[in-house]
Amino acid sequence: MEGLLAGNEDAVRALYARFARPVYTLGIRLLGSAEAAEELTQDVFLTAWRKAARFDAARGRLSTWLMTIAHNLAVDRLRRETGVSRPTLVLVDEVPEVAAQGEEDPLIERDAAVRALQSLSEAERRLLARAYFGGLTAREIAEADGVPLGTVKTRLRTALIKVRRANQEKERL
Amino acid sequence: MNCLAVREHLAELAVGVLPEEERPAVERHLRWCAGCRKEASELDQAAATFALALAPAPVPSGLGDRVVARIRQAAGAPGSRRRLRTAAAAVVAAMVAVAGLGWGAVMAGRAERFADRAAQAERRREAALEQFRKVLVGLPLGTQLPEDDTHLGQLAPTAAGRVGGGAVLELVSATRIDFVIVIVNGLPRGPGRLPYRIELRNGTGDVIRAGEIATLDADGGGQAFRQFQNRSLAGFSTVLVRDAAGRVVLRGVVGRAEGA
Numbered sequence: 001m002e003g004l005l006a007g008n009e010d011a012v013r014a015l016y017a018r019f020a021r022p023v024y025t026l027g028i029r030l031l032g033s034a035e036a037a038e039e040l041t042q043d044v045f046l047t048a049w050r051k052a053a054r055f056d057a058a059r060g061r062l063s064t065w066l067m068t069i070a071h072n073l074a075v076d077r078l079r080r081e082t083g084v085s086r087p088t089l090v091l092v093d094e095v096p097e098v099a100a101q102g103e104e105d106p107l108i109e110r111d112a113a114v115r116a117l118q119s120l121s122e123a124e125r126r127l128l129a130r131a132y133f134g135g136l137t138a139r140e141i142a143e144a145d146g147v148p149l150g151t152v153k154t155r156l157r158t159a160l161i162k163v164r165r166a167n168q169e170k171e172r173l
Numbered sequence: 174m175n176c177l178a179v180r181e182h183l184a185e186l187a188v189g190v191l192p193e194e195e196r197p198a199v200e201r202h203l204r205w206c207a208g209c210r211k212e213a214s215e216l217d218q219a220a221a222t223f224a225l226a227l228a229p230a231p232v233p234s235g236l237g238d239r240v241v242a243r244i245r246q247a248a249g250a251p252g253s254r255r256r257l258r259t260a261a262a263a264v265v266a267a268m269v270a271v272a273g274l275g276w277g278a279v280m281a282g283r284a285e286r287f288a289d290r291a292a293q294a295e296r297r298r299e300a301a302l303e304q305f306r307k308v309l310v311g312l313p314l315g316t317q318l319p320e321d322d323t324h325l326g327q328l329a330p331t332a333a334g335r336v337g338g339g340a341v342l343e344l345v346s347a348t349r350i351d352f353v354i355v356i357v358n359g360l361p362r363g364p365g366r367l368p369y370r371i372e373l374r375n376g377t378g379d380v381i382r383a384g385e386i387a388t389l390d391a392d393g394g395g396q397a398f399r400q401f402q403n404r405s406l407a408g409f410s411t412v413l414v415r416d417a418a419g420r421v422v423l424r425g426v427v428g429r430a431e432g433a
């Protein structure tokens with residue numbers, strides 16, 4: 001990250017080589033077009049370069065930091081474009097296919113991520129996806145499903161904590 | 174907002190659906206509470222897992238080159254006609270580092286647990302200057318910034334502003350184009366706040382308007398940059414940030430960068 005901060009081209013290329021795919025993929029999923037995904041990818045790496053000094057390795061992983069930047073930028077963009085306070089996200093088969101564990105995929109991150117999601121029930125995966133990919137707030141989910149708001153919040157939290165635990169167990173291995 | 178209330182919102186924050194009106198209070202808390210910040214970052218990691226698990230789409234060839242070109246353009250190529258802008262971009266990066274540095278301490282300094290706030294502020298200033306110097310040394314500058322032309326200061330919240338903070342850099346020189354860069358963080362984005370306006374004052378009450386901050390990112394962070402062709406910034410060491418209603422929300426004084 002120090003290299004990135006200094007604007008070192010090799011550092012940028014190394015970071016790009018490792019994370020361009022998940023960033024671009026998230027762009028496609030959230031924004032729905034190759035053009036928008038490409039713009040998002042450029043914005044994400046530019047933002048990472050600008051904010052490199054703020055990245056604190058002691059507090060989180062590089063992949064989390066970049067994907068959080070990507071998700072925030074994509075959601076901001078949707079909010080700007082639709083002019084509403086809530087994003088109208090593209091809803092296409094929102095749940096990551098846990099079964100398809102691409103062994104051909106060079107990214108260790110993806111493999112670990114796919115396995116971490118296996119700790120969730122189908123309903124939990126769908127709930128998280130409706131929020132994370134669909135942009136539905138807890139209140140909107142509660143209204144759509146006819147369940148109390150508190151219940152949705154608790155379920156969201158429980159599901160995320162399960163993923164977190166799976167992530168942590170992976171790190172201990 | 175206390176830790177218990179904040180933690181109820183962290184899952185929604187992590188998946189990006191925390192309603193706009195609830196976000197500022199949560200984000201402010203995270204700036205000074207290390208415990209909740211740790212919790213938030215672990216939930217962020219869990220949320221990011223969802224993105225990382227997607228079946229990867231093929232990335233267009235040449236995109237990597239375009240990313241590098243865009244960053245190079247933002248940094249400004251050394252030796253190009255945009256030399257001053259090169260220095261400015263480097264300084265912006267440095268100032269982001271300063272603004273990001275010890276942010277928790279800025280907010281925590283407002284909490285009761287620091288008995289000696291004055292000593293805390295002084296240490297913070299020293300750390301910021303040290304960080305600034307380190308970052309500046311590591312950057313490929315097209316133009317060197319002489320130290321005695323470079324004035325640096327921290328912005329602190331006023332009684333009316335209560336939150337946020339920032340950093341200011343002024344380049345003051347007889348032979349060069351003067352400029353001022355202001356970096357802020359933790360400012361509210363609510364209605365009636367934006368744009369924030371930057372004002373420089375000298376000892377005799379003259380005022381220079383030094384630009385405005387029209388947008389803030391999710392951290393309440395933003396920056397303003399203005400250069401002056403026919404006007405010297407010498408003596409304009411007091412820096413005020415006003416919100417749209419004219420209230421002074423941040424205030425600071427710049428001093429020579431070597432004074433650490």
Ligand SMILES: [Zn+2]
Nearest residue numbers: 176206208209
């Ligand atoms: Zn807390």
